[in-house]
Amino acid sequence: MTGADPAAAAAPDTDDQPHVLVVDDDQRLRDLLRRYLAENGFRVTVAGDAAEARARLAAMHFDLLVLDVMMPGENGLELTRSLRSGSEMPILLLTAMGEAANRIAGLESGADDYLAKPFEPRELLLRMRTILRRGATAPTAAVALIQFGPFRFEPRRGELRRGATAVRLTQAETGLLRALAENPGTAVSREELADAIGIQGSVRTVDVQMTRLRRKVEADPRYPRYLQTVRGTGYVLIPD
Structure with a gap:
């Protein structure tokens, strides 16, 4: 993450806001994302590793998971594959490995999108909103069945x-x-x-x-x- 938008205004914390779980072992990045996303209309919960993320997921409902790939213990790809066996929750992976092969591996694990570090916070925000919009917007096709x-x-x-x-x-x-x-x-x-x-x-x-x-x-x-x-x-x- 290369910086936050200084002009972003803090949004009120309401149940109508999308609830995102950010999982990353880098505390500095977790804190930056928590502040930036909260300023841009999200309810944000954070976790430092997969075990903590599982505890959060068991206790709360989330609209989106933003998940680091390279973590000690169970990594992001392993957690994604595990969650996909019983959940349709959208997952956006973050990783320092941005090559095409790494991106494809992330998508094959079940992720909805993949963003390489370092990234612009606005791009992360756009991708998150795109994922959520795909899930919320009804198609205009005339085909009923x-x-x-x-x-x-x-x-x-x-x-x-x-x-x-x-x-x-x-x-x-x-x-x-x-x-x-x-x-x-x-x-x-x-x-x-x-x-x-x-x-x-x-x-x-x-x-x-x-x-x-x-x-x-x-x-x-x-x-x-x-x-x-x-x-x-x-x-x-x-x-x-």
């Missing part, structure tokens, strides 16, 4: 079901499926999909999100039946 194989997807609710069982999706996966469901049978480019789900950086990250989504809906993700690749373009959803 789309079926493919044993699955039923309702774009407006962002709900995927296999029979009577709900399939857990992250916000990024929901956005990806929603964008494809708005154009069933039609190829959607990676660039359009990246814009639809607010992915920053290389559109290669769309492929990572697609791999994760296929694991949840395809009998054999290597030979997808419903979420097919259109070479040179992007992806297409093949409904029944």
Whole structure:
């Protein structure tokens, strides 16, 4: 983090504010983020490591988790994978490793976004708001329900079901499926999909999100039946 906005005004602490859990072993950065985010309309709770974060998560509801990757003990990637087995809470990873391979590893672990250190606080704020907006904004698509194989997807609710069982999706996966469901049978480019789900950086990250989504809906993700690749373009959803 390279500095805070000195003009930011302190916002009142109310239950209507998004509640974010910031997890980082750097106390100075935790304190900076707590102050800056509070000044910009967030309720902020902090934790110094994964164990403390788990205690906070067990006791309170959070709208977003901002999580450092490189921590002693259980690191951020391990905690993300563990949380993803039972939670759809949005996760934004922070790390000093900004190479594409590291970013992809973060997304593959289940994170919704990835920001390399050092970062501008305004960029962090924008990314957090984008993630929260994706979860809160109802789609404008006219499609009310789309079926493919044993699955039923309702774009407006962002709900995927296999029979009577709900399939857990992250916000990024929901956005990806929603964008494809708005154009069933039609190829959607990676660039359009990246814009639809607010992915920053290389559109290669769309492929990572697609791999994760296929694991949840395809009998054999290597030979997808419903979420097919259109070479040179992007992806297409093949409904029944």
